[in-house]
Amino acid sequence: MDVVTSLNNMTFYKKQRRIALRNCGVIDPENIDEYIAFDGYKALATVFEQLSPDQVIDNVKQSGLRGRGGGGFPTGRKWELASAKQSDIKYVICNADEGDPGAFMDRSILEGDPHSVIEAMTICGYAIGANEGKIYIRAEYPLAIHRLERAIADAREYGFIGKNCNGNGFDFDIEIKYGAGSFVCGEETALIRSMEGERGEPTMRPPYPADEGYWGKPTNVNNVETFANIPSIILNGAKWFADIGTDKSKGTKVFSLAGKVNNVGLIEVPMGITLREVIYDIGGGIAGGKAFKAVQTGGPSGGCLTADDLNTPIDYENLLAVGSMMGSGGMIVMDESDCMVDFAKFYMEFLVEESCGKCTPCREGTKRLHELLAKITQGEAALKDLQTIRQLCEVVKDSSLCGLGQTAPNPVLSTMTKFSKEYLAHITDHKCPAGKCTALLRFSVDEGNCTGCTLCKKACPTQAITGEVKQVHYIEQSKCIRCDACYKVCKFDAIIKK
Ligand SMILES: Cc1cc2nc3c(=O)[nH]c(=O)nc-3n(C[C@H](O)[C@H](O)[C@H](O)COP(=O)(O)O)c2cc1C
Structure with a gap:
């Protein structure tokens, strides 16, 4: 007789802990009553009835929640900065641009549990003194948009948002802004320009959005996953959240586990879990019996990690220490048949396309780096090209205007450091050890x-x-x-x- 195993006993779920994804796949995202039945909008009621705006901010600060959009900035501190600004108009923006290749964390949260983000944005508005919320989402996410539109309309009808939210004398409404699908528009200053109808190009920071954001007004920008954690923090308490994770990285992180593992998909794990546990226990090991080669975290801004790094507990600081970064949650696993030069070239090609072109180091530097990497994969490079690549990487890192250019060299530098022999094999032996670069x-x-x-x-x-x-x-x-x-x-x- 077949035995039906509960989700929590399945190897894919055993080591997961779901906070941001708590309702995804559990409730009907288009039914507000189901959200309410699972404690939905209870955190909002708690905030209105029991907490002052400063107490809400204090809760978020004590929880240790850090921004899940990539930078890891403490969320409570960000809310405090926006709250301290005196202005008749302030904004709350939810960043749902999510353009990293292979990343689908935020889209899945919006598709599976849109009300959690709406509830959190309203709590944020109350905490910082903002009456308007905007969700910037790429038009390429039609299902997420449909569910958000429905959820916003239902939340308004039930009185959770709109004039006099929940009957508490506070006004807060949410509008959706559609992006055309550009990676750089996820960068907060470019996102704000795009929302204003300008070209989606970044501007120098400072001023930060908390000082001068949307239409020059104080603006708090947070990522979808960051917001999705807020209702649980309010309901269960800051300490509950702070007890999960590591010293400086609290709570959980959602990853899109992709590439050569047996179990690919969206996972949410407590901070501090090791890469090995994610790849072998949750991911079920390398597909097709091949050998593990590397794992890329942090998307196009991150770096690759090798078998030596597999016992690293995942948190913001540890991933930086081993030469990568947390980023927004893309995690791509590679096996012995993947070529690391080709992989670095893939990301550089993506960045060449996505660079907005406003600053010269990023516009020209990413192109030249891509050309040099292509030369290597075609067996036409000389050893001195490696030196040129390193120099160019330093220039692009140091002098680009925004995070796109400043981090663009990371995949190149990390593969050059950790897989130097593979680069040399292409250049001196005209061989691609992984058998991927067809020209060789x-x-x-x-x-x-x-x-x-x-x-x-x-x-x-x-x-x-x-x-x-x-x-x-x-x-x-x-x-x-x-x-x-x-x-x-x-x-x-x-x-x-x-
Ligand atoms: C090139 C680039 C792309 C970015 N894309 C996103 C994105 O898609 N979603 C996101 O939340 N943050 C993105 N960020 C980070 C945002 O600028 C910002 O730090 C974040 O939205 C703040 O929210 P958080 O504090 O909750 O992480 C990107 C940054 C850069 C430099």
Whole structure:
């Protein structure tokens, strides 16, 4: 007889702890009554009935919650700064841009539990003295937008937001602003410009949004996941939250676990869990029996970590100490078949496309870095190019205007440091040890394994493969464009690429 296991006993969930994701997959996100049945809007009522704005801020400060959008700035401190500003108009902005490749934490929270963010933004508005909330979300997230629109309308109808929220004499309403899908628009100053109808380009900080934000008014910007933690902190108390995690990183973190693990998906884990536990216990180890090679945390701003780093307890400081960063929660696992030079090139290509072009070091530097990395993967680089890359990385890091450029060199520098032999193999031996960089590979047929099935011949786009049915096939090197098509279709391990 099949035994049905409860979620908490499944290996994927056993080591998880769900606070930000507490309602995702549990309630119907389009039914406000279900949210209320799971203590929804109770934190808002508690705040109105029992806490002054300063006490709310104090609670958030005591909880130790830090911004989950990447920077890790203490949330309570941020609210305190916005609260201290005297202004007739203030804003609360929820940053739901989320543009890192492979990241879907915030989208999932908005799709699965939009009311938790609406409730938290209202609490924030009360705490800092703001009456208007804006959610900046990319238009590429239609389901999240649909559910948010529905949730905002329902919250308004039930009187939780709008004029005289919950009958407590406080006005707070929320509007959605749509982004066109640009990574740099997640940077808070670029986001604010984009919301104002300007080009989504960053500006120098200071002034910080808490001083001069949306339309020049004091503005508090927080990430979706940061907000999603707030109702639980209010209901369970700051100490409850502060008891989870490590010395300086409290609570949990949501990650999009992707890449070469058996179990991919969204996970929420207590700070302090090790990378090994995430990859092997929750992720179920490396797929296809291959060997672990590296894990990238922090998305395009982060770095790669190796087997030596697997016992690192995950928190903001520890990840920085081993050469990466927490970032917003992308976690991509790589196996022995992944090339680290190619991987660094992938992120640089993304950043070249996403750089807004306002400052020269980022606009030009990312392009030149991409060219140099491409040269290496094509076997056309010289050793002195490594020196140029390092110098360029320093310039781009030190002189770019915003975090995009300032962190763009991180994936390059970390792979160069941790996988220097792999870079050298491309340059001096013209070999890609992982067998990924096709320009450095030679495709040939293993005569012993070839059955003459003709699949490779049919798949070859340049007719480089010759041979009759049931006869050994051959690859004409002058015609081969190393597209990998023959290797992918061969069922008999008869294509050798070296
Ligand atoms: C290039 C770039 C992209 C960013 N993208 C996002 C994003 O998509 N979502 C987000 O919350 N923060 C993003 N940030 C960080 C924001 O600027 C800001 O620090 C954050 O929204 C503050 O919220 P938090 O304190 O709750 O983390 C990005 C920063 C940079 C430099």
